[in-house]
Amino acid sequence: MTDLSTRLSTRVRRAAPALLGYAAVRVLGLLVLALWSAARDKSAYTLLTARWDALWYTRVAELGYGYEVRLPNGDVHSNLAFFPLLPWLERGLHAVTPLSYADAGFLVAVLASLAAAWGIFAVTDLVYGRRAGICAVLLWAVLPVGIVQSMAYSESLFTALAAWALYAVLTGRWPTAGALALLAGLTRPVGLAVVAAVWAAGIASFVRDRSAAPGDSARSPGRAPSPTGGPAPRGASAARRALGMLLAPLGAAGYVLWVGHRTGQGPLGYLDVQAGWRNGFDGGYAFARFVAEKFTSFPSALAGVGLITGVALVVWLYVVCVRQGQPLPLLVYAGVVTALALCASSYFGSKPRLLLPAFPLLLPLALALARLRTRRSVLVLGLVAVASAAYGAFWLNGSGPP
Template identity: 60%
Template structure:
């Protein structure tokens, strides 16, 4: 473990180079992460009991969870006509999670929805482990521990326990970025391709690998594997998008499918208008909160740049943030769409690592409590569409 933690005012002493020491044990970080998840679930189930609701249904069979199950049950042939006449297709949902749900259901008594919850639970732990490895490789064990804790205690962290694809995608992305740091190009390419089969933002993982490979080209001793990783990285996302294009009879068929759902990339115009409408209405406080959240995201990204995060992390995180904030889809989904952008949390992890233990652990406990209460409140209300 390094004896010096990077200052919040400047880059770390090792720049973006991986540490040469053996990796730290993730046991403490994973135990802390599981404890935070247990608290969130306990509050959710208690809230549901008091509200006479089924907490497990909230985790397994609402919103996107239902659409993944429809892919398992109907293949990519299910459509739903919205009240305004739009035809919503399940081809908007990438296939890796429903494939895993179908496979697990085939070999266990679990139904697809139950399998989705189990996959998400396991994937969330794998994601926490991967985040720990990524941060420890550059900033050390203590910073990695607190970064994992913050990721597990995000206000919308209850999504990590739902039959959604965020946990699976973050796990694949984090481990792909770690293998990039270790210059294991072939494995990184495979993981990036799987991330691309999970969510369209998987191309952010491929882009991160490409940038790292370009920077490592001159010093690489195994350029064949490097090239293989570069070629493999985008195949998952590109392959699915092209398949949808073939099914719809249009090269840009996937964009048409997303457009029917109201999703598209407009550079953030719709989101800015949404914030502005709140700022100049009785919902001024909500608009101010949204504006503050966007500023915070931007500030954290700039801190990451100034602290010398590896280029692969900056590229990955930047693309995830841009796609989340600059899309025209349902604005309530943006917090969960930002969840895979875990490098944003590294400056906070570093700050807690440099803080007195009592203060740092008080912050973690407070964040976990807020996540538990807000997660239960959120799922019993509008939820994370």
């Protein structure tokens, strides 16, 4: 117990600057949101906990599945589209505390966002060092849609599970990685990205084991996979890898199969539920058409240029990640999250929010910031944090995330 507490204390101290900086950015965002909302005679807390998807999650927590809304155009919005882990946590907290379902959702978001920040630090610190880890966390905090991290949404919870699953893979903790991937798969459809990362790393390590000389494994019987995807030990470790890979898809697969059974539509019934929301995966065709339509008039053409620039930036960052030789699990995870976000056929305004969990895309920027003098990097991050806080307040008091 003493050794465990010592290790935990050491890790907390190492991550403390990142976590304190993250908390400061989030407090700034909430403060600006509160002031902005008060000036518009709105409740900032309501915007964070009782609007848009947050309402759907609390309805699932309170009433279970089965609620749906039929729109005049014939579309059916079913709450089966929302994965169950966040509502389960809201229901559990409500049962054991005086918190309402909405309050519980906000508490989960706050705690999960801190866990996500710590996970992002742990991954980046492992691969690129402490200074880059601090910069990565702060960059994630100051994203333009960073206010979502404090909303009763599932993005923070998912990012926390994904980041720690990736850390577990990189450090050879395969059953832990599989269990976290299972939970991520119960949180959002993009949990498939975590499953893909675990499986890609597992398959690569088995292939390397098979091609490695027997003497190599014997010389390092307890060695875990390196962050760059080096060979893992044979024997019991191979069994643990297999266990992690088997656990990883059970969450997403279990929920999707349950929805298919409940709706009577078979194994792919969840896709029908998503179709009721006019959402699906079309390879980006609908998004490309949406962008093209922006060029029909001059004012909207500026928005079209902005969208193209944003997509180009995301693609460029991913290419840089590949060129920098990021570990395979990070590349697979970020690639799948990005593809699912950009190639969804609806809710185009949500794409920045859907990209929020793709934190490995920020690592090239984190490395660049880490090379600057501390005073300069603090100035850059401080200015961006203020802009992000203002944008978040403006956004939630306007159209907000759909």
